Amino acid sequence: MERSHIDVRFAYEYGDKSLPKIKELVCEKPDSQKKIIPEYLREHCVICCPGTERDIINPDEIIGYGNIYSDGLYYWTDVFINYVDKYNVPVPAEFRKRIMSNYESRRKRHMLLRMVNRLEIYNEAAYDKRYRVCIHRNGLIEYRDLFQSNDDILFRINKETAGHIINPAASELFCYDSDNHGKALIDGYHWKLTFMQNERIIDIIEGTNGEDNRRYNQIKSVIEFAERFIPYDLGSAYMCIN
Structure with a gap:
C-alpha cells in the first residue's frame, strides 16, 4: 500500500489561501507545549536546501533556508519551525495532535539510534x-x-x-x-x-x-x-x- 504524506500548510502565504496571512498569526502568548513542539520539529531533517527565505514579518532577517523535515507522515520546513518558535505562529490542529501523541516514542527511537555502532x-x-x-x-x-x-x-x-x-x-x-x-x-x-x-x-x-x-x-x-x-x-x- 502506498504511504501518504501531508505537507504542513500554516498560513495564507505558505500553502493555504483559506488561512490568515502570516502577520495575522503572530501571537504574544506561546503554545502551552512550547518546550516540546520546537524540539519535535527540529529533530529530523530529511533534505537540506541551499536557498534562503526572508522573514515576511521582519524583511531584513532570514527566516529559513527551505530545509525539509519529516516524521514519516507530515513534512514541514525550517521556515515553519522558525515562525512557530519566533512568533508563536500556531501549529495546525491535526499536526499538533500528532506531535503530542508521537513525541515520546519518537524521542525514545532517537535515543536508540544514537547507540548504533x-x-x-x-x-x-x-x-x-x-x-x-x-x-x-x-x-x-x-x-x-x-x-x-x-x-x-x-x-x-x-x-x-x-x-x-x-x-x-x-x-x-x-x-x-x-x-x-x-x-x-x-x-x-x-x-x-x-x-x-x-x-x-x-x-x-x-x-x-x-x-x-x-x-x-x-x-x-x-x-x-x-x-x-x-x-x-x-x-x-x-x-x-x-
Missing part, C-alpha cells in the same frame, strides 16, 4: 549478485559475496569515514516507519539496512511493495551514499588496509 547493508541484485556489507563504527568493514564465499574481504577505514556512512543512514531513514517490512526493488535491486548495537538489532529499514516516490528516493539516496565509500568489487588488494 554497526550498519549492515544487504543487497540482492537482479543478476546473480548478492552481498552483505557490515560497517562498524570503529572503521572495520566486512564484505561478503553471498555467491562467492572465497571473495570475503575484511578491511579498515578511519573512524570518521565510518561515521560519515552510518550517521546519515540512521538520520535520513529514521523518520520512516519500519512496521511493515517487505521487498522493494530499488532500480532492480532488493535492499535491506539493519542498524545494530553490537548484536542487538535497533531497527530495520526495508521497502514495501508500492512505495511512494518520496520514500523510494530516500532509501535509494542513502544506499548510493554508502556505495560511494564501498566499491562494488573491492578486490584482494584492499584487504586489511588501515
Whole structure:
C-alpha cells in the first residue's frame, strides 16, 4: 500500500489561501507545549536546501533556508519551525495532535539510534549478485559475496569515514516507519539496512511493495551514499588496509 504524506500548510502565504496571512498569526502568548513542539520539529531533517527565505514579518532577517523535515507522515520546513518558535505562529490542529501523541516514542527511537555502532547493508541484485556489507563504527568493514564465499574481504577505514556512512543512514531513514517490512526493488535491486548495537538489532529499514516516490528516493539516496565509500568489487588488494 502506498504511504501518504501531508505537507504542513500554516498560513495564507505558505500553502493555504483559506488561512490568515502570516502577520495575522503572530501571537504574544506561546503554545502551552512550547518546550516540546520546537524540539519535535527540529529533530529530523530529511533534505537540506541551499536557498534562503526572508522573514515576511521582519524583511531584513532570514527566516529559513527551505530545509525539509519529516516524521514519516507530515513534512514541514525550517521556515515553519522558525515562525512557530519566533512568533508563536500556531501549529495546525491535526499536526499538533500528532506531535503530542508521537513525541515520546519518537524521542525514545532517537535515543536508540544514537547507540548504533554497526550498519549492515544487504543487497540482492537482479543478476546473480548478492552481498552483505557490515560497517562498524570503529572503521572495520566486512564484505561478503553471498555467491562467492572465497571473495570475503575484511578491511579498515578511519573512524570518521565510518561515521560519515552510518550517521546519515540512521538520520535520513529514521523518520520512516519500519512496521511493515517487505521487498522493494530499488532500480532492480532488493535492499535491506539493519542498524545494530553490537548484536542487538535497533531497527530495520526495508521497502514495501508500492512505495511512494518520496520514500523510494530516500532509501535509494542513502544506499548510493554508502556505495560511494564501498566499491562494488573491492578486490584482494584492499584487504586489511588501515
